[in-house]
Amino acid sequence: MPNSTPTDESPNGASFITPSGDLKTKSSAPGQVSGVQIPWQQRPAGSSDIVWRHTTNPVIGRQPIPNVLGIYNSAVVPYGDGFAGVFRLEDRTRFPRLHTGWSENGVDWHIEPKPVVFETNADETLDSKPAAVADYAYDPRVCWIDDRYYVTWCGGHNGPTISIATTTDFETFTRLENAFLPFNRNGVLFPRKIDGKYMMLSRPSDDGHTPFGDIFLSQSPDMCHWGKHREVMRRGGDEQGIWWQRTKIGAGPIPIETDEGWLMIFHGVMDTCNGFVYHMGSALLDLEQPWKVIARCSQILLAPEADYEVYGHVPNVVFPVAALCDQEKDQLAVYYGAADTSTCLAYAHLSELVNYTKENSVVF
Known part of the structure; x- marks a missing residue:
């Protein structure tokens, strides 16, 4: 949103300037795709x-603005008559920071050159020491709940662990x-709230390149106090003859209610003689008790096979982070990081993916 200032209207009536310089006004509820065509290509x-x-992947190459070495693991959501996003970007220091971006069609993006600066809520104190300018931030997700967007990311302030911010x-x-x-990713x-509680998936980890990892769910009444931690899924599959998620797993885009x-949609990792290999997988969780797994697809949805997934700063990575869903059209667009270098898109029919997950399910 270059050189633009939000109006004083509510989020449902706000305006913004698109990368082309046109003034757009929100015509649908934030976080929804009603009236907005999500990116789509036929099979x-x-x-x-x-x-x-x-x-034509990648949709955002490794250098969308000067002096950038990579932009990937990007969280995209509907915003107004287009799309907004929070992106992991690394400049020539290779230090990960979050940047915002804007698009009319979800494919052609304007990336803000300056990183996001987080303000601290006046009623909250993170701790006794000020947040360092150099605190790293990476792998964001963005979720609309009730009346605002929540951004979660792996933060370096007393981390790595899950940091949270809000924006409209x-x-x-x-x-x-x-x-x-710490440590968590x-x-x-x-x-939406479930039984009156916010719900978050996460993967407890370590302070390095975590050679393990399972998915857990935690609940909160206020987006501050988190508890009732429940195991959702563990890595593994050796006994079932499934290797692609044997080392670690982690949740990807915001879950889609069906x-x-x-x-x-999640990532599953296996270790090889040449390092980790990241794949895209899927599962179905119970609507009211989402720590219960209904189905867990044994088959890889997307493996690193294209050159831009195999070759990059970290080879052999398909890392799903965001999904845009138009349930009326049965269309799903998934944004994923490729080789820790660029941002890519993949597509599916929602109904086919749900059925495929059920038909190839092995729950363990």
Whole structure:
């Protein structure tokens, strides 16, 4: 949103300037795709893939603005008559920071050159020491709940752990308390309260390149105090003849509510003689008790096979982070980081993906 200032209207009536310089006014509820066409390409002729790639991937290359070495693991949401996003970006220091971005179509992006600056809520104190300018921030997710967007990311302030901030305009970000003690990654909120509680998926980890990891769910009455931690899924699959998620797993995009349960797209990692390999997978969670797994797909949805997924700063990575869903059109667009270098898109029919997850389910 270059050189633009939000109006004083409510989030449902706010205006913003698109990358082309046109003034747009919100015509739908924030966080929803009503009236907005999500990115979409038909499945290639002759293909039977459940998930297929955007033909001109990456949609955001490694250098969208000067002096950048990579932009990836990007959280995209509907905003007004277009889309907004929070992106992991690394400049020539290779230090990870979050940047905002704007798009009319979800494919062509304007990335803000200055990183996000988080304000601290006046009623909250993160701790006795000021937040360092150099606190790293990476792998964001963005979720609309009730009346605002919540941004979660892996933060370096007393981390790595799950940090949280709110925004209504993607220009001002108010930081809340960290959700958990270190060490933790992949904090993914559900898009509505369940039984009156906020719900978040996460993956407890270590302070390095975590060679383990399982998905847990935590609850909060106020987005500050988190508890009732429940195991959702563990890594593994050796006994079932499934290797692609044997080392670690982590939640990806915001879960999608369907009649069959919450569709959770996640990453599954296996260790090889040449390092980790990251894949895209799927599961269905119970709508009212989302720590209960209804189905867990044994098959990889997307493996690192394209050159931009195999070659990069970290090779062999498909890391899903965000999803745009148009349930009326049965369309799903998934944003994923490729080789820790660029941002890519993949597509699926929601109904096919749900059925495929159920039909190939092995719960363990």
